[in-house]
Amino acid sequence: MTRETLRSAARASAPTFSPLYRQIKDFLIGCLERGEWRPGDVIPSEGELAQRFNVSQGTVRKAIDEMAAENLLVRRQGKGTFVSTHSDPRAYYRFLRLMPNDGIAVPSVSEPFYCQVVDAPPEVAAVFGLAPGGAVVHIKRLLRFGGEKVVFDQIFLQAEFFPGLTLELLRAGERSLYSLLESDFGVRMISAEEHLRAVAADEECAALLGVQCGEPLLLVERTAYTYGNRPVEWRKGLYCTRNHYYRNELG
Structure with a gap:
């Protein structure tokens, strides 16, 4: 693709001018979305990409x-630039911000106990842009930290993206949920938006988390997006914060 082709494509798709490096970035994201480079793959060097697009290496570097x-x-x-992957241990805490009070992070252990294709509840259908009764995969699981039950998750996934996802598959191996969805279904979570509020434990989550009914919990509602800003996951997590806190970095 030449510089002029990139500019022509940008003019055709957007009424406003887009800097050249942003056009390169959009094209590279398209390559990731189409699977030209898979998660964990090394991409061509900046010099190779500059030659491919007929632009300066600095333009590619900025993208x-x-x-x-x-x-x-x-x-x-010394190794190059790689496509991010959820299988990289360094990515583990990007989407899970719960930390023990002593600040020493420990891996969570996922215990899924329910996985069925169901009709989307109204709030889930609205997030996904589905018609009423559209199909979603509903997952329920507990997360343990150091043996302690800390999180009760209810997760909804757009069923069309995850055919054949079963409870047995969720229980197999020690991969994180996002790593499994990436490797087995080719869907990578790129970004997420979360809403947090305090709630009181109801009977179901009190029994699952081993707390008293009415005990305060942290409710975390998350919408996760894949390439193209498409929502593919909505979850509602109830966090017991007796021995843990929600950690976020600003700035």
Whole structure:
């Protein structure tokens, strides 16, 4: 693809001018979405990409810098630039921000106990843009930290993206949920939006988490998006914060 082709495509798709590096970035994201480079793959060097697009290496570098800042790519000194993957241990805490009070992070253990294709509840259908009664995969699971039951998750996934997802598959191996969805179904979670509020434990979650009915819990509602800003997951997590806190970094 030449510089003029990139500019023509940008003019055709958007009424406003887009900087050249942003056009390169959009094209690279398209390559990721189409599977030209899979999660964990090394991408061509900046010099090779500059030659491919007939632009300066600095233009390519600026595009890659933005993609690295957005966790789409990972630079590794002396090795190259790689497509980000949920299988990378360094990505583990990007979407799970719960920490023990002593600040020493420990991996969580997922215990899924329900997985069925169901009609989408109204709030889930609205998030996904589905017609009433559209199909979603409903998952229920517990997360343990150091043996302690800390999170009760109810997860909804757009069924069309995850055919054949079963409870047995969720229970197999020690992969994170996002790693499984990425490797087995080709769907990578790129970004997420969360809403947090305090709620009182009802009978179901009190029994599952081993707390008293009415005990305060942290409710975390998350919508996760794949390429193209498409929502593919909505979840409602109830967090017991007796020995843990929700950690976020600003700035």
